[in-house]
Amino acid sequence: MSLLKYESQLREPLVDGDKDYHQVTEDIIGPIEAKPGRLWYIGLSIALCLLLFGVYSVYREVVYGIGQWNLNHTIGWGWDITNFVWWIGIGHAGTLISAILLLFRQGWRTGVNRAAEAMTIFAVMCAGQFPIFHMGRVWVGFYVMPYPNSRGPLWPNFNSALLWDVFAVSTYFTVSLLFWYSGLLPDLATVRDRAKTKFRKMFYGLASFGWTGSTKHWQRHESLSLVLAGLATPLVLSVHTIVSMDFATSVIPGWHTTIFPPYFVAGAIFSGFAMVQSLLIITRKVLHLEDYITVGHIEAMNKVIVLTGSIVGIAYLSELFIAWYSQNPYEWWAFRQNRVNIFSPYGWAYYGMMFCNVVSPQLFWSRKLRRNITFTFFMAVLVNVGMWFERFVIIVTSIYRDFLPSSWSTYYSPSIWEVGFYLGTFGLFFTCYFLFAKYFPVIAVAEIKAILKTSGENYKVKMTPTEKMDAEKFYIEEVEHAH
DSSP, rough: OOOGOOOOTSSSOOSSSSSOOOHHHHHHHHHHSSSSOHHHHHHHHHHHHHHHHHHHHHHHHHHHHGSSSSOSOOSSSSSSHHHHHHHHHHHHHHHHIIIIIHTTGGGGGGHHHHHHHHHHHHHHHHHOOOOOOOOHOGGGGGGGGGGSSSSSSSOOOOHHHHHHHHHHHHHHHHHHHHHHHHHHHHHHHHHHHOOOOOOHHHHHHTTTTOOOOOOOOHHHHHHHHHHHHHHEEEEEEEHHHHHOOOEEHHHHHOOTTTHHHHHHHHHHHHHHHHHHHHHHHHHHHHTTOTTOOHHHHHHHHHHHHHHHHHHHHHHHHHHHHHHHTTHHHHHHHHHIIIIOEEEEEEHHHHHHHHHHIIGGGGGGGGGHTTTTTHHHHHHHHHHHHHHHHHOOOOOOHHHHOOOOOOOOOOOOOOOOHHHHHHHHHHHHHHHHHHHHHHSSSSSSSHHHHHHHHHHHHHHHHHHHHHHHHHHHHHHHHHHHHHH
């Protein structure tokens, strides 16, 4: 008798319905083989239109200069860096779900990890564009790379947190891409073996790298997954920590604080899980995957959201308290006048941030609301709006009034080309996601099959009372033997 054959009957099934291995393959691979529906074409068309608008907005900025954005001497970072930090944060949930939950052997990750990993890659692709085009002269962007050159000590500057971003984000993207693609190999081979046309067989055959499903292949796959998970886990903490150093290593009131690294990481996981929720709720409905992305998965992710939202709330209150307690008049003035004061030019952004990120997630303490799909989707969108407000508040309200009152900016609002660039990244993100959802398995077929016999609904129901007693007795004997 194997202990792995049994699982607690109190624990919710991770796969609903009467499923066997063949049915799992049909349900998940089937949408790839079918023709796209009308909704898919409509969604892809909207995404492509946004992408084209973004391309034109970038063209305007590159040709006519960064003056196309409403930046000024006081506000050198506007929507551009706000959106960079926002997209990087969204990319955190994929690595967390894939790497950390894999290392902790959390079975519920199997239904959501593939889409979360893809989301990470697409989000980092969107984020990486903002610092590049913010440089203005994009054709000399290679100056930041540390290669032997004759420019002397001018570039690169290893003391700059912006250079650390180059290393952190590129490493994060590389590891996430390898993790996502290596996990795809068994499923791509399944699609290859079921392909009806020569082109599909050739395409998926090349993409699957000759996977045969042999014991040696599985052994190497498991080893690679654990190694990449071990590499990716510290990246979850380091990437957004380094992004926070862009602010924390300065002397600007509102930025110069040591609490930024931990609360940036918590906020990144917070916004990332919210984005995963909003994508998966739509995906499960459109592709009819409710049996694999269950209400239990949604609830588990909502628990992470309420935890990280509470951490972020404590961080907000802590930095407010420290600004007062430190007796630094500039720090306290920056918080009291620029943020907390509801009548200040950006008071609306601060209170919008507090409501979306701190107050609203507390509703998830209710189990009924945690398991409500419509409410969860609404909350996921609200959280991401709130996290955008957070980055906007940190960047704009800290610098629009600096030490010299004569240089104070009256009010900052983005130009149409700044907004267009942001919308363009949404176009890129959703274009990539639509193509991914159509031509690649959104759920890891091999991993679902691995947990089917222990966490599938029909296998739990079919277990007789005698088998349950045997399993409990066997478990107790194993524990006593271990001691």
